[in-house]
Amino acid sequence: MPGPSYRFGPRGLRRGAALTLIFGCALATAAATGSLPREAGPGKNPGIQARSVAAAVGPRDRQAVEDAAAEAEADGKSVTDAAQEAVSRSGDRWGAVYDEQEYADFEQALDGSYTGVGLSARRSAGGSVTVSRVEPGGPADRAGVREGDQLRTVDGRRVDRRPVAEVVALLRGDRTDAAAGTAVVLGLRRDGHSWTETLHRARLSTEAVTVRRLGGEPTSAVLIKVTAFTKGTGTEIRDAVRAAPGDAGILLDLRANAGGLVTEAVTAASAFLDGGLVATYDVHGEQRALNAAPGGDTDRPLVVLVDGGTMSSAELLTGALQDRGRAVTVGTRTFGKGSVQMPSRLPGGSVAELTVGHYRTPAGRSVDGQGITPDLVAGAAAQQRAETVLSGLGGGS
DSSP states (O other): OOSOEESSSSSOOOOOOOOOOOOOOOSSSOOOOOOOOOOBBBBTTTOOOOOOOOOOOOHHHHHHHHHHHHHHTTTTTOOHHHHHHHHHHHHTTOOOOEEEHHHHHHHHHTTTTEEEEEEEEEEOSSOOOOEEOOOSSSSSHTTOTTTTOOEEEEEEEEEEOOHHHHHHHHHHTTTTOSSOOOEEEEEEEEEEEEEEEEEEOEEEEOOEEEEEEESSSSSSSEEEEEEBTTTTTHHHHHHHHSOOOTOOOOEEEEETOOOBBHHHHHHHOOOOOOOEEEEEETTTEEEEEEESSOOOOOSSOOOEEEEOOOTTHHHHHHHHHHHOOOEEEEEEEOOOOEEEEEEEOOOOGGGEEEEEEEEEEEOOOOTTTTTOOSSOOOOOTTHHHHHHHHTTTOOOO
16 A cells, blocks of 8 residues: 655655655756766676665664754754765665755656756766766757766866766756756766866756657557656557557667656556566565556567666566566666665755665566666667567567
């Protein structure tokens, strides 16, 4: 039964009557959705770094954060800084603290709009911050910023080894300079060449779902590309599946999808499943379940494309379709973000989040720190391989 609002990911929502779940990574579009932990240690598979699993913390850790915030407010110091220091001491790699403006920007981003420069970022295994996605037509795109570029400075401040949430906050600007039209100077590096680029923030709308036909009529496959699970994404995916020709297969591209609203991922799963389990999760040991709605298309051939940028709710959807035998997955191992954070309001409107549990796929697999290994591992030619597999399933191409 729905209880207080929780979310999967490093940003919080207000507690409410409905169970609202959110996965997050770091969308550096000026509305932060969280900081990424450093990847550390050799993985089980050659050439792949293992991610550290966020340990669940108890009420004592949460109380320590709230006490630090209250003490800082009483002393006239930064509540956000004091709370963040307490979170760091807790050992929670996914724990984070956000001020009131960052929180408001985050809620705005969930609606598919934000003020920013139009790029997403993530932390590499070596601690540097790299551009993981560039919003088409946005300020970063117009300036020639590309996926894979290393972000070295923001307005002259070094960003290596900073939590990605802090990097995003720098990109967004503080309350006085975060409006559309304000400037931000990025220090970038690509292929040994370093340069600076001055961008002007803009009001942007994300196009989370794009649909196009692959191959020729009339049995061509349909490619559905999903970049994030913002509000309405699940319904758009469902509508795209319903609108596809009856004999066309679906190629669902979740590469570089940083996550978003879990409710939208469950709605997306419902487009391909006839009810049943999508995922389970625990909050302080209490087990809960997420289930698909009945009536999805269970016959149409389906292939899912994933990579190391497939995170959070995108991993939840991938794991459900893989475990339920509904899709063939193609690409490289996903990121491995499957921990549950619970928000707490702090003095002054800040929000602190600590990890309280983890989610599992229908088959009981843990995603956090492990990721999901696709059925067919493919790198640069992943989409071509996926189209071949879809054709073999009778889904056209």
